């Protein structure tokens with residue numbers, strides 16, 4: 001199942017969640033919010049049946065490899081990797097193009113995200129980093145090229161509801177909480193809207209997921225009663241909550257759009273550690289393994305590159321021009337990477 005976590009969907013009138021309001025405002029193709037009836041909205045979409053090597057908790061019975069162990073220039077066509085094990089690929093963008101009017105933003109972007117990976121997307125402003133996240137989330141469609149979700153080509157946007165196999169959550173830079181809803185209603189929003197769980201079951205899940213991000217006893221507070229850092233935690237809890245009574249529980253990929261932008265260095269560290277903690281290779285605030293299978297973080301922050309991700313994709317002039325492990329970023333001899341890492345005005349990147 002590909003699902004878009006709560007951050008994307010905003011209630012138009014935000015009544016009492018228990019009434020399970022039927023109208024929401026959703027992000028349209030122009031990045032603004034438009035009205036849709038709940039019946040027309042398909043949060044669950046573009047899915048494939050989970051292959052047998054995934055267990056009900058989203059973990060895998062096969063060995064997943066870290067896909068890139070050394071830096072390399074990206075090839076235009078990753079189909080060449082015929083001998084590669086594809087069984088752990090959760091998301092693949094293949095030769096993706098996207099223009100906005102005369103602005104040709106993405107011009108053949110190709111990469112794969114594997115189970116267990118923590119990937120950063122970096123590159124100069126305006127190169128389409130957020131755009132690629134929105135395409136992966138199904139909020140925008142590519143003009144050309146394909147997005148594969150666990151090996152199945154996605155057709156259409158988030159309105160497709162035929163297949164299952166992966167949940168995708170998009171976490172915006174701002175916490176984007178609903179001001180007039182309590183923390184409980186914010187975190188449980190998608191479950192109130194889309195599950196058949198009882199109020200008590202949702203409430204218990206909300207408390208559990210808040211505990212995973214280190215928050216206790218805040219369920220009845222309004223967002224205005226929280227600090228900025230607490231709001232980010234609540235937003236993260238809203239992104240990781242899911243209906244755990246379902247027979248098949250799909251792995252989840254989280255997409256973070258500049259999660260530490262505008263934060264001071266210490267607040268950034270807190271968020272970076274939080275991102276690590278909800279990943280399956282991390283340990284959440286309760287000391288339990290995180291639930292997020294893989295994540296992609298768009299970032300400009302050096303601290304986030306160093307602390308929160310393992311592998312980097314460098315987007316420039318519409319393509320992935322370099323990819324490698326984070327420790328290779330500062331030692332790379334690639335002139336584009338060197339200029340970006342040093343912040344120099346001299347080099348191939350022109351502003």
Ligand SMILES: Nc1ncnc2c1ncn2[C@@H]1O[C@H](COP(=O)(O)OP(=O)(O)OP(=O)(O)O)[C@@H](O)[C@H]1O
Nearest residue numbers: 029030031100105124125126127128129130131132
């Ligand atoms: N819906 C849209 N309609 C028109 N233009 C758009 C739309 N979305 C993005 N753009 C344009 O596409 C370009 C890439 O935008 P995007 O936000 O993906 O870049 P970015 O690499 O994330 O930038 P930054 O690092 O500054 O956040 C920008 O010039 C932006 O103005």
